[in-house]
Amino acid sequence: xxxxxxxxxxxxxxxxxxxxxxxxxxxxxxxxxxxxxxxxxxxxxxxxxxxxxxxxxxxxxxxxxxxxxxxxxxxxxxxxxxxxxxxxxxxxxxxxxxxxxxxxxxxxxxxxxxxxxxxxxxxxxxxxxxxxxxxxxxxxxxxxxxxxxxxxxxxxxxxxxxxxxx
Amino acid sequence: xxxxxxxxxxxxxxxxxxxxxxxxxxxxxxxxxxxxxxxxxxxxxxxxxxxxxxxxxxxxxxxxxxxxx
Numbered sequence: 001x002x003x004x005x006x007x008x009x010x011x012x013x014x015x016x017x018x019x020x021x022x023x024x025x026x027x028x029x030x031x032x033x034x035x036x037x038x039x040x041x042x043x044x045x046x047x048x049x050x051x052x053x054x055x056x057x058x059x060x061x062x063x064x065x066x067x068x069x070x071x072x073x074x075x076x077x078x079x080x081x082x083x084x085x086x087x088x089x090x091x092x093x094x095x096x097x098x099x100x101x102x103x104x105x106x107x108x109x110x111x112x113x114x115x116x117x118x119x120x121x122x123x124x125x126x127x128x129x130x131x132x133x134x135x136x137x138x139x140x141x142x143x144x145x146x147x148x149x150x151x152x153x154x155x156x157x158x159x160x161x162x163x164x165x166x
Numbered sequence: 167x168x169x170x171x172x173x174x175x176x177x178x179x180x181x182x183x184x185x186x187x188x189x190x191x192x193x194x195x196x197x198x199x200x201x202x203x204x205x206x207x208x209x210x211x212x213x214x215x216x217x218x219x220x221x222x223x224x225x226x227x228x229x230x231x232x233x234x235x
Binding site for chain 2: 005027035118119125151154155156
């Protein structure tokens with residue numbers, strides 16, 4: 001099992017309320033994009049902070065870019081007092097997003113999210129509409145470069161859905 | 167994916183409606199047949215393949231860094 005799968009499984013097993021967003025969400029829906037980071041949008045509640053910390057603690061999470069000699073604990077207190085966190089773990093990079101520009105937070109995107117079967121467990125994944133909206137808002141060159149593929153994939157997906165309805 | 171769905175997607179890729187997202191992606195150089203191949207896999211298989219490729223690139227980068235020290 002890959003590091004990404006192990007992280008997702010740990011979060012699901014600990015009943016964390018989260019949605020996979022960004023490139024991995026697109027990949028699970030058929031995109032050929034590649035990324036180093038697993039991006040997750042999480043529900044901002046004290047209970048969920050506890051679940052997140054419990055789920056990822058075994059993988060040694062630490063804030064990315066913070067010198068190792070500087071003590072910057074990543075815990076429930078940090079989650080409660082920040083919004084977005086870029087982490088390094090023993091299983092790879094993990095970005096925890098409380099809010100995403102252009103789309104909002106967990107509660108705004110959960111209604112459009114899809115439930116995807118990853119074999120051993122089910123996982124909530126942002127819709128292509130949500131991913132496209134967030135990339136259009138971020139509007140960095142690397143985001144713009146992904147839009148033609150994401151929009152084409154959405155068109156293909158819509159065609160597939162229509163085919164299923166027939 | 168059924169053969170009929172695959173054929174329908176293939177036709178869309180080969181001859182996309184003018185001005186459509188697929189036509190735009192083709193102009194941009196997106197390999198749409200790779201998307202078609204991905205759609206034949208399960209989400210778990212897509213995730214595993216991407217993660218394996220990323221891990222491979224990370225290992226190569228790590229070795230290159232070690233070599234340059």
